[in-house]
Amino acid sequence: MIRIDLTQGIGLKATQDAYFDILNTKLKKARGRQEFTSASTKERIRRAYIHFKQKRHGLMYVYEYLLNNFREVITDEPQKLVKHMQKITALYKKHKLTNDKRIRNEGTVARHILKTLGYESFSGGKKSYRFINLLNVPVCPYCNRQWITTVEADSGKVRATLDHFFSKEKYPYLSMSLFNLVPSCYSCNSSLKGRKEFSLVKNIHPYIEDFNGKLHFSIGFVKGASGTKKVVEFYKDEKSLAIELKADAKSSKSDLKKAKKNSSIFQLEKLYAHNKDYVVELVQKSVVYNATYINDLAKKYPKLFNSPGEVKRLVYGNYTLTSDLNKRPLAKLTRDICLELSLPI
Numbered sequence: 001m002i003r004i005d006l007t008q009g010i011g012l013k014a015t016q017d018a019y020f021d022i023l024n025t026k027l028k029k030a031r032g033r034q035e036f037t038s039a040s041t042k043e044r045i046r047r048a049y050i051h052f053k054q055k056r057h058g059l060m061y062v063y064e065y066l067l068n069n070f071r072e073v074i075t076d077e078p079q080k081l082v083k084h085m086q087k088i089t090a091l092y093k094k095h096k097l098t099n100d101k102r103i104r105n106e107g108t109v110a111r112h113i114l115k116t117l118g119y120e121s122f123s124g125g126k127k128s129y130r131f132i133n134l135l136n137v138p139v140c141p142y143c144n145r146q147w148i149t150t151v152e153a154d155s156g157k158v159r160a161t162l163d164h165f166f167s168k169e170k171y172p173y174l175s176m177s178l179f180n181l182v183p184s185c186y187s188c189n190s191s192l193k194g195r196k197e198f199s200l201v202k203n204i205h206p207y208i209e210d211f212n213g214k215l216h217f218s219i220g221f222v223k224g225a226s227g228t229k230k231v232v233e234f235y236k237d238e239k240s241l242a243i244e245l246k247a248d249a250k251s252s253k254s255d256l257k258k259a260k261k262n263s264s265i266f267q268l269e270k271l272y273a274h275n276k277d278y279v280v281e282l283v284q285k286s287v288v289y290n291a292t293y294i295n296d297l298a299k300k301y302p303k304l305f306n307s308p309g310e311v312k313r314l315v316y317g318n319y320t321l322t323s324d325l326n327k328r329p330l331a332k333l334t335r336d337i338c339l340e341l342s343l344p345i
């Protein structure tokens with residue numbers, strides 16, 4: 001897991017403002033889907049509020065809350081989203097909105113809120129592309145194995161999927177919240193996480209933290225692969241090698257529990273077991289290269305590299321600094337194994 005650090009790039013405040021602007025422009029009707037049209041998200045919330053107020057229906061209180069706290073619900077950071085969640089959950093309870101049967105012809109409470117906020121139009125239209133381009137996350141933060149880059153051409157387009165960290169079925173009012181939308185790969189979002197419920201207590205939220213200081217990749221050996229052979233001989237033998245996620249010594253118990261939970265949901269050890277050849281190459285590189293050799297390369301080709309870091313990237317085939325781990329698949333694996341093999345990063 002790699003953190004999406006919004007303090008980088010254009011900065012946190014500018015990102016929040018830009019996302020708010022994206023949402024505040026008028027929506028067009030998504031093809032084949034019923035949604036309110038030609039009104040901004042806030043205007044549609046206002047209309048829904050008036051509608052349920054006239055009906056004296058408890059849902060008016062939820063829309064009133066969203067209307068009064070619109071910007072906050074849309075742009076607040078995860079810990080604050082939990083506060084909104086608690087307040088709205090209390091409104092649900094007070095006005096008996098869970099499983100409310102009174103919203104005839106309008107579906108369930110959750111469906112109504114999703115529709116009012118315009119999630120489908122957002123997801124199926126240009127706004128989701130604008131949002132994803134704004135965040136500029138090239139690799140899935142959950143697995144760090146898949147590219148999720150955007151392409152928009154007349155002949156076809158593709159973008160990252162958007163995972164709702166907090167379930168959009170259970171918390172539809174957070175369906176459009178910046179910090180509840182995690183650009184991620186299809187495998188992690190739909191195949192592995194699916195409808196499993198995540199929380200800040202039990203799971204790692206990629207906008208807040210990652211595996212650093214909690215779990216690291218390490219070379220292990222599959223059972224039975226022991227004997228008198230030297231360790232490096234095992235390293236060359238993919239079959240006896242295992243890639244493990246081990247606890248960092250400084251990790252707290254609760255952090256470790258969260259990290260392990262994420263690792264298990266996203267099947268990371270099983271997926272990374274398919275990258276043994278990559279680790280074998282790093283082992284080979286650890287024999288061929290050392291700090292002196294890498295420095296010599298930088299000196300020998302002063303015009304070829306902008307920095308000593310670029311020489312390391314050429315040698316390891318990846319980024320290894322913590323701040324760069326979201327730039328290329330397998331970067332965290334590369335960093336951890338390089339550290340284990342005492343290669344300079």
Ligand SMILES: [Zn+2]
Binds near residue numbers: 140141145185187189
């Ligand atoms: Zn992924």
